[in-house]
Amino acid sequence: MRESEAGQTPHVRVDGYTRMCLTAIAILLTVLIIGLWARETPPPGAAHAVPPVLDPSAQRASITESQDQTNLKLDQLMDLLKSGQVKVQVVEGGAGGGGPGPQDSHEPPKP
Numbered sequence: 001m002r003e004s005e006a007g008q009t010p011h012v013r014v015d016g017y018t019r020m021c022l023t024a025i026a027i028l029l030t031v032l033i034i035g036l037w038a039r040e041t042p043p044p045g046a047a048h049a050v051p052p053v054l055d056p057s058a059q060r061a062s063i064t065e066s067q068d069q070t071n072l073k074l075d076q077l078m079d080l081l082k083s084g085q086v087k088v089q090v091v092e093g094g095a096g097g098g099g100p101g102p103q104d105s106h107e108p109p110k111p
Contacts, residue, residue: 080086
């Protein structure tokens with residue numbers, strides 16, 4: 001802050017609403033600090049145990065298995081779409097800015 005010409009620092013005036021908000025924040029922070037300070041920390045046990053480090057080859061095998069399951073599900077979806085049992089209808093966005101059209105109003109699309 002700049003000093004005024006008389007050598008005094010300018011005073012900041014705070015209205016009542018701002019003072020009330022700052023007081024509320026100070027009270028909430030005090031309650032939070034007291035709550036954190038007073039809380040007893042449980043001794044480290046099974047709930048806080050660090051999981052054992054798996055070997056990287058087991059992790060890769062697990063990821064590969066999950067990916068294979070995902071690929072199988074995608075293949076089933078592709079077969080379903082190719083069979084013609086399911087048809088996908090694309091709905092153009094209205095004048096509202098390119099977003100989905102009839103889904104916004106929870107009504108079925110009109111042919």
